[in-house]
Amino acid sequence: MYQSIYTRASLLFVLSISCSAAIADDTTLHALDERITQLEQRAAPTSSANAFNPAISLILGGTYARLGVDPTIPATGFAMSANPGHQQGFNIGESELGISANIDPQFSGFATMALSPAGGVSVENAFIQSNALGSGVNLKIGRYFSGLGYLNDLHAHAWDFVDQPLVYATLWNNQLGEDGLQLKWLAPTDRFFELGGEIGRGRGFPGSDTNRNGAGNAVLFAHLGDDIGVEHSWRIGASLHETQRQNAISTGVPDLLGSVGGVSNSFTGKSRTAGLDMVWKYSPNGNVADRYIKFQSEYFQRKESGTLSYNLLTNSSYSDTQTGWYAQSVAQFMPHWRMGLRYDRLNPGSATVGAANTANVISNYGFQPTRTSWMLDYSPSEFSRLRLQLARDHSRQTLPENQIFLQYVMSMGAHGAHSY
Amino acid sequence: MKKLLFIAMLLISSSSHAAINVFACEPEWAALSQILAGDLANIYTATGALQDPHQVQARPSLIAKARNAQLLVCTGAELEIGWIPVVLRESANPAIAVGADGNFSAAKYVTMREVPGRLDRADGDVHAMGNPHIQTDARNFLPIADALSKRLAQIDPDHAAQYQQRHKAFEQQWRTAIAKWEQLAAPLKGVPIVVQHKGFPYLNAWLGLNEVAELEPKPGMEPSASHLGEVLNELHSHPARMVIRAAYQDARPSDWISQRAHIQAVALPFTVGGTPQASDLYTMFDDTIARLLGGLKQP
Numbered sequence: 001m002y003q004s005i006y007t008r009a010s011l012l013f014v015l016s017i018s019c020s021a022a023i024a025d026d027t028t029l030h031a032l033d034e035r036i037t038q039l040e041q042r043a044a045p046t047s048s049a050n051a052f053n054p055a056i057s058l059i060l061g062g063t064y065a066r067l068g069v070d071p072t073i074p075a076t077g078f079a080m081s082a083n084p085g086h087q088q089g090f091n092i093g094e095s096e097l098g099i100s101a102n103i104d105p106q107f108s109g110f111a112t113m114a115l116s117p118a119g120g121v122s123v124e125n126a127f128i129q130s131n132a133l134g135s136g137v138n139l140k141i142g143r144y145f146s147g148l149g150y151l152n153d154l155h156a157h158a159w160d161f162v163d164q165p166l167v168y169a170t171l172w173n174n175q176l177g178e179d180g181l182q183l184k185w186l187a188p189t190d191r192f193f194e195l196g197g198e199i200g201r202g203r204g205f206p207g208s209d210t211n212r213n214g215a216g217n218a219v220l221f222a223h224l225g226d227d228i229g230v231e232h233s234w235r236i237g238a239s240l241h242e243t244q245r246q247n248a249i250s251t252g253v254p255d256l257l258g259s260v261g262g263v264s265n266s267f268t269g270k271s272r273t274a275g276l277d278m279v280w281k282y283s284p285n286g287n288v289a290d291r292y293i294k295f296q297s298e299y300f301q302r303k304e305s306g307t308l309s310y311n312l313l314t315n316s317s318y319s320d321t322q323t324g325w326y327a328q329s330v331a332q333f334m335p336h337w338r339m340g341l342r343y344d345r346l347n348p349g350s351a352t353v354g355a356a357n358t359a360n361v362i363s364n365y366g367f368q369p370t371r372t373s374w375m376l377d378y379s380p381s382e383f384s385r386l387r388l389q390l391a392r393d394h395s396r397q398t399l400p401e402n403q404i405f406l407q408y409v410m411s412m413g414a415h416g417a418h419s420y
Numbered sequence: 421m422k423k424l425l426f427i428a429m430l431l432i433s434s435s436s437h438a439a440i441n442v443f444a445c446e447p448e449w450a451a452l453s454q455i456l457a458g459d460l461a462n463i464y465t466a467t468g469a470l471q472d473p474h475q476v477q478a479r480p481s482l483i484a485k486a487r488n489a490q491l492l493v494c495t496g497a498e499l500e501i502g503w504i505p506v507v508l509r510e511s512a513n514p515a516i517a518v519g520a521d522g523n524f525s526a527a528k529y530v531t532m533r534e535v536p537g538r539l540d541r542a543d544g545d546v547h548a549m550g551n552p553h554i555q556t557d558a559r560n561f562l563p564i565a566d567a568l569s570k571r572l573a574q575i576d577p578d579h580a581a582q583y584q585q586r587h588k589a590f591e592q593q594w595r596t597a598i599a600k601w602e603q604l605a606a607p608l609k610g611v612p613i614v615v616q617h618k619g620f621p622y623l624n625a626w627l628g629l630n631e632v633a634e635l636e637p638k639p640g641m642e643p644s645a646s647h648l649g650e651v652l653n654e655l656h657s658h659p660a661r662m663v664i665r666a667a668y669q670d671a672r673p674s675d676w677i678s679q680r681a682h683i684q685a686v687a688l689p690f691t692v693g694g695t696p697q698a699s700d701l702y703t704m705f706d707d708t709i710a711r712l713l714g715g716l717k718q719p
Contacts, residue, residue, distance in 0.1 A: 136512050186510070225481065287470055381545065417502050420480060
């Protein structure tokens with residue numbers, strides 16, 4: 001009985017649809033079609049196990065580098081700093097897997113796994129974030145890139161050049177990653193003003209990853225930024241970083257005695273870094289899809305003071321102030337094509353060395369490492385980029401070299417929004 | 421002392437009744453919010469009319485403005501996916517977070533077109549939720565205005581009656597305007613056109629324009645010389661009357677086709693402020709239709 005009513009009703013329904021379809025014009029039909037497709041999609045059953053899967057992105061990157069000098073040789077005067085160097089020949093150094101999702105209304109999670117060319121996976125980022133605290137407070141806990149400077153928390157696939165500026169390479173081992181806690185506060189003002197603080201394990205260079213209850217490093221930063229009309233925007237910032245270095249061993253450090261292959265030194269003491277950063281962007285009509293110019297510059301000064309153990313044997317006091325800066329400009333001169341120029345300069349400073357080591361340790365190299373890089377890149381879409389970079393590197397005294405890089409950076413899957 | 425206290429209380433109470441801060445992602449939503457809220461809202465427009473809304477940077481100024489907003493009015497449907505997530509994350513403002521009352525997506529209230537049957541980036545920059553350029557069909561503003569006015573009343577219940585009143589007035593005026601535009605645009609029905617970017621399915625559906633070709637080989641991909649050549653060849657056998665583009669887009673591909681196919685190149689405002697004439701929502705459609713009618717003339 002009920003069944004027959006239903007059959008009749010549906011028959012009527014079908015009839016009425018076909019009748020109205022007969023008199024409807026193409027546009028209406030098209031609209032109906034569109035709505036049916038959407039309804040079908042809405043009705044499509046999705047199991048919740050699948051639906052709540054996080055956003056996954058895979059960055060495939062690779063570089064070919066033609067170098068004139070052994071990349072393991074550090075910049076002159078920075079043998080006790082980090083030397084991430086370059087990989088010679090073909091390599092896939094920049095491939096990374098990113099996973100992110102909201103965890104609940106309060107928290108979201110992010111993880112980035114770097115695929116090492118030699119095999120194996122390392123955790124680059126793995127943090128939870130909460131911006132539901134209100135009052136402009138943003139909390140991050142876990143492993144993250146520190147918010148200091150301008151370039152530090154940018155992932156490698158978003159860099160404008162194949163490599164980081166020399167000052168980032170030597171003072172931050174390319175970028176400072178920390179295990180810890182970051183708290184940011186955005187002021188309720190019309191102009192962008194942000195204050196941030198971090199305490200962490202001290203895992204990333206120049207920290208010493210040692211077991212202790214307290215924090216191994218501390219970072220403070222402030223950013224101020226705004227627009228000027230619709231075409232210009234800017235941001236300036238200042239940062240402070242402090243860490244206690246413990247038995248930080250550097251190998252292959254040249255000395256006054258001319259030891260072949262250098263010696264190993266160990267340093268224990270305080271490391272304090274202050275930095276200034278600025279970025280300015282200009283785009284005709286503010287339409288960055290078409291054309292833009294970006295200019296940025298950063299300066300860091302690191303003062304280290306403590307005890308140096310020369311050749312791991314002779315102890316004396318040691319203090320040095322190293323500085324470095326870069327300035328770069330990137331222009332998208334037509335859609336999909338960009339060109340960039342960067343100048344790097346470092347100053348190893350002149351160290352004050354205790355009496356026991358004055359005859360061993362080189363306190364003044366009398367040389368300032370520099371590098372000039374030029375790049376051209378082409379992005380067929382926002383998911384792919386091909387780059388050529390040429391550099392004149394004079395960061396090693398008496399070893400100037402010309403470098404050629406060819407790079408591809410492609411992203412698959414979810415493509416997160418980029419920060420300023 | 422009492423006087424001071426009174427003044428302080430007055431200040432506090434006046435601040436709680438101050439205009440609400442609206443962060444509009446695109447100029448058309450700023451204009452609609454202005455109509456529906458008037459002086460009850462301070463409206464900030466995140467993008468200019470000559471900017472590609474797909475590609476905006478999460479500038480410090482946007483983050484600062486979002487920090488103090490009570491209502492975010494965007495197109496949604498992933499149009500702003502390249503920048504709004506960063507603005508929301510960095511501004512740390514729960515009032516406008518995804519899912520909050522203060523997060524308004526206009527696309528939720530209209531029937532989406534060109535929802536892709538398959539998602540593959542080999543097809544270019546496709547939008548999973550459908551074509552997000554919903555503002556080119558004037559009829560879409562009716563359900564959106566209805567929803568937005570209710571949302572305004574929800575966020576600012578003290579002025580609910582005013583929002584309702586303003587919405588009623590708008591609806592009446594807008595329906596009259598739609599009737600006028602449809603009458604004016606009658607000669608455009610069935611007219612074959614070429615588009616530079618797939619930005620006009622809603623306009624086409626509304627006015628009955630017949631899109632025969634696109635200059636972008638795939639959505640979001642720059643028109644290449646070879647593809648333009650193919651389009652030109654096709655136009656010889658299936659001629660179109662004009663080539664249209666949004667004001668923020670590069671004029672060169674349209675001009676190239678226009679000169680060789682001997683058809684008019686028409687730049688449409690696409691949003692409020694896109695052309696000098698399109699100063700508000702009404703004039704935006706006035707100008708769109710005037711320019712399309714102008715395109716019917718032989719160059």
